[in-house]
Amino acid sequence: MIKGNLLPAWVRNYRREWLAGDVSAGFVVGVMLVPQSLAYALLAGLPPQAGLYASILPVLAYALLGSSMTLAVGPVAAVSLMTASALAPLAMPGSTEHLALAMQLALLSGLMLCIFGALRLGMLAHFLSHPVMSGFISGAAVVIIVSQLKPLLGLQFQSQGTLPTLLASLTHLPAANPAASLLGVSAMLLLAFARGPMPRHLHRLGLALPRAQLIGRLVPVMVVVLAAVWVAHFDWHRTQGVAVVGAVSAGLPSLSAVLPGAETLAALWLPALLISVVSFVESVSVAQALARHRGERITPDRELFGLGAANLASGLSGAFPVAGGFSRSVVNFSAGARTPLAGVFSAGVMALVLMFAGQGFAHLPTSVLAAAIIVAVWPLIDIATLRHTLHYDRGDAIALIATFAGVVVLGVEQGILGGVIVSFAVLVWRSARPHIAVVGRVPGTEHFRNIERYKVDTLANVLAIRVDENLFFGNADAIETALESRLAAHPQARHLLLIMSAVNRIDTTALDMLSSLEDRLGERGIRLAMAEIKSPVMERLAKTDLGARLAKRIWLSAHEAFTALAAQP
């Protein structure tokens, strides 16, 4: 992977003029990540420092092995939610056991990603279609938002599942903690303003747009610091019962490996696999989009190693599964990052916060972190793709809605598995009812088209049919029935000419069907003929009995077949 030199290419070819961009991007991303990292750690049911740990060593590991110049890895919403959901049945959130399991989950995911990389299985990710991924992310965003209503408003209840939690949140609304709600809701409004219209307003007031955007990005940190100072100063934790993050243990993460036993392995392998795939798909799509903007390329198989190493590092340093995040990577990119050195700086910011400012978070109210999460995941609810698929492809829309509903109603794992199954089923279902066209020659050309849509020439003794699908077990019978009914409508046909331009494969079941069809047609005095068979299909067919029987009835093009058959009775 790294040939001849242990240092990655970007280190060896580093140019001095890149440094300014890398340093400033690293600083911005690092500061922006502090509250986000704390928030996602709490979402995953882990102590706050775990979120900061997840933004140090994993980032360095990815910088060494990953192939993207600008992808920023760390805790992300969907993967944090999947971690919480995988561990919920196994341990109490906040317990030492829970943390140990989260570390093992990260180790397992990292190991799986590295194995996929070694097997060059980057294509595994292609089994998640865009609509399934979109439905999954939207569903995860809804689940996260609902889960944050309780801390946002300082509510007290126990519940499981998204719909029951939503219901409980609404019914317990009158019992909300006023102080926590005040802090949470005002933080939410402020953050939404900072993310949305504020930079434009600042720009209109005369500030340069990049600077206005930079200020918008640093608002969350200011909000968090202000909220912590406020709660500490007025002692709202004790006087108003406002829940706070509590002590963040100071100091850098220590390394330790907790290897999972057989029982843990049995419970965690499926979540770990799903986390690997989701984290890979999310990271690669972000990395690819950014690389294209600058004409760079990423290598999916190296991304598997980069993310694998990041997750292994996370599992070894007291943290939980990570991925390449969308918003932080975009910030990194637009703040001028040229190489993963930016990540090294952002990791440095985290380390400094941990060493010198850890105690500052003790008074940070959780309602403000909940507000930060809600504002961060709200834009992930993807209505545009839903509208697009509804318009373009109903089957894809069904897969999207099924995944979304599955995630919200049944849970993240069931939702994503259900979505994959639905998208496969749609695929087979469609191929099972292929489009079949009776075709004729467009006058004055050698081109053949559907007789129902174009003015074409036909021959009385030849029924020319184009089957628009690969022939396989799922449609062999349907095609046979369709051919017979077309033949019944053309009783004078003595030749059934199959135009095979759209057939890329004939499986055993379909070969059996064609063979018995040829037999029966022969008994009725109708000869089966074929044209435009592709070479890969022809090579296989030539080896079979049917191929031998048809040998003299196969033409290169439909035009040649038409010309030859016109001369026959």
Added chain:
Amino acid sequence: MIKGNLLPAWVRNYRREWLAGDVSAGFVVGVMLVPQSLAYALLAGLPPQAGLYASILPVLAYALLGSSMTLAVGPVAAVSLMTASALAPLAMPGSTEHLALAMQLALLSGLMLCIFGALRLGMLAHFLSHPVMSGFISGAAVVIIVSQLKPLLGLQFQSQGTLPTLLASLTHLPAANPAASLLGVSAMLLLAFARGPMPRHLHRLGLALPRAQLIGRLVPVMVVVLAAVWVAHFDWHRTQGVAVVGAVSAGLPSLSAVLPGAETLAALWLPALLISVVSFVESVSVAQALARHRGERITPDRELFGLGAANLASGLSGAFPVAGGFSRSVVNFSAGARTPLAGVFSAGVMALVLMFAGQGFAHLPTSVLAAAIIVAVWPLIDIATLRHTLHYDRGDAIALIATFAGVVVLGVEQGILGGVIVSFAVLVWRSARPHIAVVGRVPGTEHFRNIERYKVDTLANVLAIRVDENLFFGNADAIETALESRLAAHPQARHLLLIMSAVNRIDTTALDMLSSLEDRLGERGIRLAMAEIKSPVMERLAKTDLGARLAKRIWLSAHEAFTALAAQP
């Protein structure tokens, strides 16, 4: 389904000259079915009379509703094995509870078949490919043969699973019961001889072939009767410890419905579903093959009702799931059956046996029934299809072997589910790595072919590529990468012409890919063009942004596109 008249068409249009064939076929099948029905009941872990019951009312129900003239329904090997396997974890074979569960399983399967019929879901059966079905039947035959070694040789041991049972049978061989083994093995040799070479020998001795075959078919009954008489006469049950069938309760089946509770339903729905599908696939393929021989047609949706009614009747009359059997249907057909009236006569034979000869089976040794089962299922081990698929299609061979191994090692249900999953995965895997060809025009024609295989004309400024697969989420990235690498090898190309003759569908994921490809190519001064788009694909594409952008770069045929693009820079 049955319009205007409650009687099926074959009754209304019955012709006197068909009667002789129906009567003689009914008699032959009825007599042949007696030992087979007893044997399959024991295989399913049920009292012997249940097998006879399964050959009376179900046959009459199918005669009323089914669409095949010659299909003979009743207990069959694969479905009996599936029944045994579904009930094994729920009740002791031979217990009253076991029988009640078998009846409920038949009711459930019957209900599912009728629902599938009402929903016109005959196509569900197409999800079982020929190789998966072949692997399943071969695997079931091996499982059945191994399970019969114990009664065949009078062995005594407890074991679960096919491989452990085989091992236990071999290690317990020295403890075999000599008398039972003698009867079993000699019956087996005799039956194998009667099934195989005997009719030919009789024919060579001067007997007419049909008569010789008839004698061959009646040998099992003679063997069974002889064995029962022998054991009764010498009292081998008590003196030699030869296991016997025991009392068959005399009299016709009585009707009773035991409806499954919620818990039973949860345990039985999946086996019932698999039994429905297997019984439908097996029955329809036999019925179709026989119908074609006589130029008759069957209606898959009516077959669903026929089989559904047969299973409901079975569940109501103290029996277990049934299907259309291969060997009995072939016998029925070749013995001259013209209509389901033959089935009515075979049901009559069963009823007479139950009323007057039930006690005769009390001394029938189970080792002889085991011999009958082994000889009946041996020919189901299907090496020919394995050889055929190995030669023709490796993917299909993998699905076949996976199904076979799954059935033998894991069990019938797991095996068939695994086979379906493997055949789906092979399908997606193949489409994920599509064949892509750079093409040119065959000189003097309008036909385009692969430049690596044919001598063709090309244009320096146009790269014409034919993608041999539908564009979908599983191959969108792979196709994008392939197109980019072909473009890199043709740096002078200013137009990328995609020939879409093999593309029958573009899903949302692939549309996104094409759209971003068009963008990026445009930035590099390369124009994306398309030709030979099929109308159903074009209609969808026209509604999208990409379709609007491409509008003037889409040609009907590759030839037109080539001519037009040759004139451009």
